[in-house]
Amino acid sequence: MLNEQMNIVIAGHVDHGKSTIxxxxxxxxxxxxxxxIETIKKYCEVNSKPFEYxxxxxxxxxxxxxxxxxxxxxxxxxxxxxxxxxxxxxxxxEFLKNMISGASRAEAALLxxxxxxxxxxxxxRHGYMLSMLGIKQIAVxxxxxxxxxxxxxxxxxxxxxxxxxxxxININSLNYVPVxxxxxxxxxxxxxxxxxxDGPTILEILDCxxxxxxxxxxxxxxxxxxxxxxxxxxxxxxxxxxLVESGKIAVGEEIIFYPxxxxxxxxxxxxxxxxxxxxxxxxxxxxxxxxxxxxxxRGELACKTGEPAPKIxxxxxxxxxxLGINAFVKGREYLFKIxxxxxxxxxxxxxxxxxxxxxxxxxxxxxxxxxxxAECIISLNKAAAFDVINELKQTGRFVIVDEYxxxxxxxITECLDDGLSGIRENVALRNIKWKKSTITVDERxxxxxxxxxxxxxxxxxxxxxxxVARGLEKILFDEGKLVYYLGIGSIKYGIDADIKNETxxxxxxxxxxxxxxxxxxxxxxILIAAAQNINNLELEVIKTEIYPFEAKxxxxxxxxxxxxxxxxxxxxxxxxxxxxVSAKKYLFNIE
Amino acid sequence: xxxxxKLESKSVFIIREAYANIKNLCMLWSIGKDSxxxxxxxxxxxxxxxxxxxxxxxxxxxxxxxxEYRDRLARDWKLNMIYGQxxxxxxxxxxxxxxxxxxxxCCNKLKTETLINTLNGNWKRFxxxxxxxxxxxxxxxxxxxxxILGIRADExxxxxxxxxxSARNLESNWEIENQPxxxxxxxxTEFAEGTHVRIHPLLDWTELNIWEYIKxxxxxxxxxxxxxxxxxxxxxxxxxxxTFPIASNAKNVxxxxxxxKTGQLKNxxxxxxxxxxxxxxxxxxxxxxxxxx
Numbered sequence: 001m002l003n004e005q006m007n008i009v010i011a012g013h014v015d016h017g018k019s020t021i022x023x024x025x026x027x028x029x030x031x032x033x034x035x036x037i038e039t040i041k042k043y044c045e046v047n048s049k050p051f052e053y054x055x056x057x058x059x060x061x062x063x064x065x066x067x068x069x070x071x072x073x074x075x076x077x078x079x080x081x082x083x084x085x086x087x088x089x090x091x092x093x094e095f096l097k098n099m100i101s102g103a104s105r106a107e108a109a110l111l112x113x114x115x116x117x118x119x120x121x122x123x124x125r126h127g128y129m130l131s132m133l134g135i136k137q138i139a140v141x142x143x144x145x146x147x148x149x150x151x152x153x154x155x156x157x158x159x160x161x162x163x164x165x166x167x168x169i170n171i172n173s174l175n176y177v178p179v180x181x182x183x184x185x186x187x188x189x190x191x192x193x194x195x196x197x198d199g200p201t202i203l204e205i206l207d208c209x210x211x212x213x214x215x216x217x218x219x220x221x222x223x224x225x226x227x228x229x230x231x232x233x234x235x236x237x238x239x240x241x242x243l244v245e246s247g248k249i250a251v252g253e254e255i256i257f258y259p260x261x262x263x264x265x266x267x268x269x270x271x272x273x274x275x276x277x278x279x280x281x282x283x284x285x286x287x288x289x290x291x292x293x294x295x296x297x298r299g300e301l302a303c304k305t306g307e308p309a310p311k312i313x314x315x316x317x318x319x320x321x322x323l324g325i326n327a328f329v330k331g332r333e334y335l336f337k338i339x340x341x342x343x344x345x346x347x348x349x350x351x352x353x354x355x356x357x358x359x360x361x362x363x364x365x366x367x368x369x370x371x372x373x374a375e376c377i378i379s380l381n382k383a384a385a386f387d388v389i390n391e392l393k394q395t396g397r398f399v400i401v402d403e404y405x406x407x408x409x410x411x412i413t414e415c416l417d418d419g420l421s422g423i424r425e426n427v428a429l430r431n432i433k434w435k436k437s438t439i440t441v442d443e444r445x446x447x448x449x450x451x452x453x454x455x456x457x458x459x460x461x462x463x464x465x466x467x468v469a470r471g472l473e474k475i476l477f478d479e480g481k482l483v484y485y486l487g488i489g490s491i492k493y494g495i496d497a498d499i500k501n502e503t504x505x506x507x508x509x510x511x512x513x514x515x516x517x518x519x520x521x522x523x524x525x526i527l528i529a530a531a532q533n534i535n536n537l538e539l540e541v542i543k544t545e546i547y548p549f550e551a552k553x554x555x556x557x558x559x560x561x562x563x564x565x566x567x568x569x570x571x572x573x574x575x576x577x578x579x580x581v582s583a584k585k586y587l588f589n590i591e
Numbered sequence: 592x593x594x595x596x597k598l599e600s601k602s603v604f605i606i607r608e609a610y611a612n613i614k615n616l617c618m619l620w621s622i623g624k625d626s627x628x629x630x631x632x633x634x635x636x637x638x639x640x641x642x643x644x645x646x647x648x649x650x651x652x653x654x655x656x657x658x659e660y661r662d663r664l665a666r667d668w669k670l671n672m673i674y675g676q677x678x679x680x681x682x683x684x685x686x687x688x689x690x691x692x693x694x695x696x697c698c699n700k701l702k703t704e705t706l707i708n709t710l711n712g713n714w715k716r717f718x719x720x721x722x723x724x725x726x727x728x729x730x731x732x733x734x735x736x737x738x739i740l741g742i743r744a745d746e747x748x749x750x751x752x753x754x755x756x757s758a759r760n761l762e763s764n765w766e767i768e769n770q771p772x773x774x775x776x777x778x779x780t781e782f783a784e785g786t787h788v789r790i791h792p793l794l795d796w797t798e799l800n801i802w803e804y805i806k807x808x809x810x811x812x813x814x815x816x817x818x819x820x821x822x823x824x825x826x827x828x829x830x831x832x833x834t835f836p837i838a839s840n841a842k843n844v845x846x847x848x849x850x851x852k853t854g855q856l857k858n859x860x861x862x863x864x865x866x867x868x869x870x871x872x873x874x875x876x877x878x879x880x881x882x883x884x
Contacts, residue, residue: 225608284600285599
């Protein structure tokens with residue numbers, strides 16, 4: 001037996017016999033603990049029910065009483081070739097999220113169709129979801145052949161119908177297997193009822209699935225999961241930790257972090273209770289130290305110099321599926337998670353909605369409801385680094401969180417222009433060329449006991465923003481913070497002297513302001529800036545300039561007059577004192 | 592990568608996600624082989640450190656070797672070691688070993704209730720002072736809202752349905768029918784105030800994987816797992832009143848692996864030596880719904 005483990009999902013419409021197939025597989029291969037079947041048979045007797053192989057899986061009491069699978073169940077089982085985890089996915093539409101949770105762990109799938117009922121709603125929906133999840137190896141099992149007298153023509157007509165469908169979503173399934181799970185026909189052996197069929201049994205199919213290779217010939221990608229420094233235990237290593245999603249890196253190679261564009265070389269690859277390593281490759285949870293102490297944060301994408309760079313942007317075109325109880329709508333704020341990065345996001349536009357059960361297109365809809373799939377545009381409130389799915393699938397997948405729950409998932413098909421690419425390139429170049437101090441940002445954070453960040457106070461003219469900004473500066477200063485107030489107008493006659501009278505220079509003006517802010521933040525200060533009615537694009541310019549430092553936006557006044565995404569709203573001129581107090585309280589809470 | 596490296600890598604990723612996303616995090620250490628592997632994986636994840644406390648629920652009926660082993664490793668590995676106990680029930684002798692209540696009620700009192708009240712800080716916690724080598728009352732009574740646990744999906748039915756990140760409400764109730772989705776290394780890491788979350792990095796491991804890993808990494812385990820003299824060893828550890836050794840000649844890790852792969856244990860359930868499971872109708876469902884781990 002190979003020392004190899006493979007995860008297989010069994011999907012398909014409700015009642016088409018998924019649990020029975022697994023029950024049979026376990027029982028016929030003698031994979032059950034002694035006495036298990038007898039216990040279940042006894043249970044059936046006591047509850048006056050006929051014994052079914054599906055009961056083997058229905059470990060939970062309410063599933064046994066309802067007779068359907070609610071959640072994906074993992075079953076462990078060995079063939080003579082290798083060991084398997086078989087994931088029994090629920091076939092009921094209501095439990096699609098459970099089916100997806102189960103299926104996403106699989107490397108290959110068996111899709112079960114009832115020979116008598118034929119292709120049903122979830123036969124197609126599950127096929128579509130498997131393709132969205134990126135599972136390429138699918139065998140189609142036509143079950144309950146005993147109910148149609150093992151008829152070859154009926155088998156072929158289902159096979160033709162379903163292979164047409166799979167072709168339309170770019171899946172080629174070579175294997176269509178007729179079985180009767182109830183009678184044990186063609187599960188692990190041929191009992192003679194299917195003389196016209198000379199293909200493999202279910203067990204043979206499982207053993208034929210190919211183990212996905214670790215893809216370390218692809219570009220290196222690793223989302224920074226954390227930066228560890230356990231100084232309390234006299235360990236002065238600063239370790240960048242994460243799971244290598246594709247490719248590999250070796251000691252001495254140069255790493256670029258996106259979107260900040262910061263660079264350094266790998267000094268060492270760290271481990272615990274392992275021989276010293278000089279390389280880490282796809283699939284490894286690893287950690288490395290760098291030759292320069294660049295300031296980076298969780299969520300950045302580590303890539304390698306000389307390999308294709310990822311895309312960076314904040315508007316993306318995606319294909320997604322929605323699982324949330326509440327619909328995916330415009331105007332509402334969501335969390336977008338890709339790898340370890342988490343940013344706020346909004347639905348900008350819906351291109352089309354696809355009914356995932358028959359792939360029909362629904363036009364003119366302004367929301368995406370549960371179990372629908374869609375092509376749409378999502379805008380992020382901060383630039384993210386990613387790949388488009390055709391180039392690199394590992395870093396082209398994301399999820400959407402609504403309130404506290406994962407409510408949707410999808411793949412990125414295109415990075416759309418957001419008008420900031422010029423600025424982003426400039427910032428990346430500046431970071432590369434930056435003359436580094438021997439004191440790192442982390443050391444400043446520890447020494448000053450504060451995290452440098454920008455507090456941008458904006459609002460209408462006369463809304464009290466400068467009063468709040470100055471008041472906040474004073475109160476933080478009195479508490480011993482290193483803090484600096486900078487009105488955006490202050491740079492007009494100095495840094496901006498050459499462009500102050502020119503029109504159409506708003507972006508350049510903001511860029512220079514952002515560069516100035518970046519220097520102040522890099523010195524470890526908390527910067528309080530005030531600017532009149534900043535809009536969201538302008539805020540994006542500033543955020544891009546100071547990344548990975550953060551900007552928090554406080555709005556003064558009752559009514560928000562721009563599209564800017566704010567973090568806190570305060571009264572402003574009507575109650576300066578209280579505005580300062582709530583601003584301070586907010587800052588204290590996010591520390 | 593072989594299958595053990597894969598399992599290790601995923602578990603490490605999950606432990607790091609928990610640490611990055613959850614403020615008051617702890618790890619439950621039952622002293623058994625699974626949670627000791629879990630502890631080992633935490634040391635892997637953080638390069639030799641364990642940046643959160645280890646919590647042990649001490650029923651006072653644990654086999655003495657277990658406590659000795661716990662304290663030895665806690666000292667050697669400089670662990671932030673904490674234990675909790677149901678002092679009230681022990682004082683009033685409301686226990687199964689005292690003959691006053693049945694097994695399930697005893698588990699509920701000494702384990703489930705104790706766990707809940709130790710985690711939320713309502714009851715006293717005892718913390719190891721590394722200078723004196725003694726346990727003293729933990730001055731902090733902060734509630735832990737994240738617990739990392741070593742349960743495995745292959746142990747019994749209800750555990751096979753668990754998520755890697757599983758949120759519980761204030762009453763520790765588990766809504767099996769309504770668990771959040773998990774896919775592409777994305778877990779539920781956003782929570783409403785008052786939620787607590789259990790993290791299960793070992794879900795995909797089997798009993799055999801655990802032993803293979805113990806062998807590979809040379810993880811120290813309690814001697815009770817091995818047949819030391821009388822042809823008996825423990826396969827699963829718990830209170831001495833309700834956990835019984837199995838007949839086995841396996842004297843070391845290699846022999847246990849051999850026994851699991853080909854020998855007498857191939858087709859018997861791991862928890863067959865746990866009397867409370869049998870009392871619960873063959874599963875842990877009743878216990879687990881109310882917060883048993």
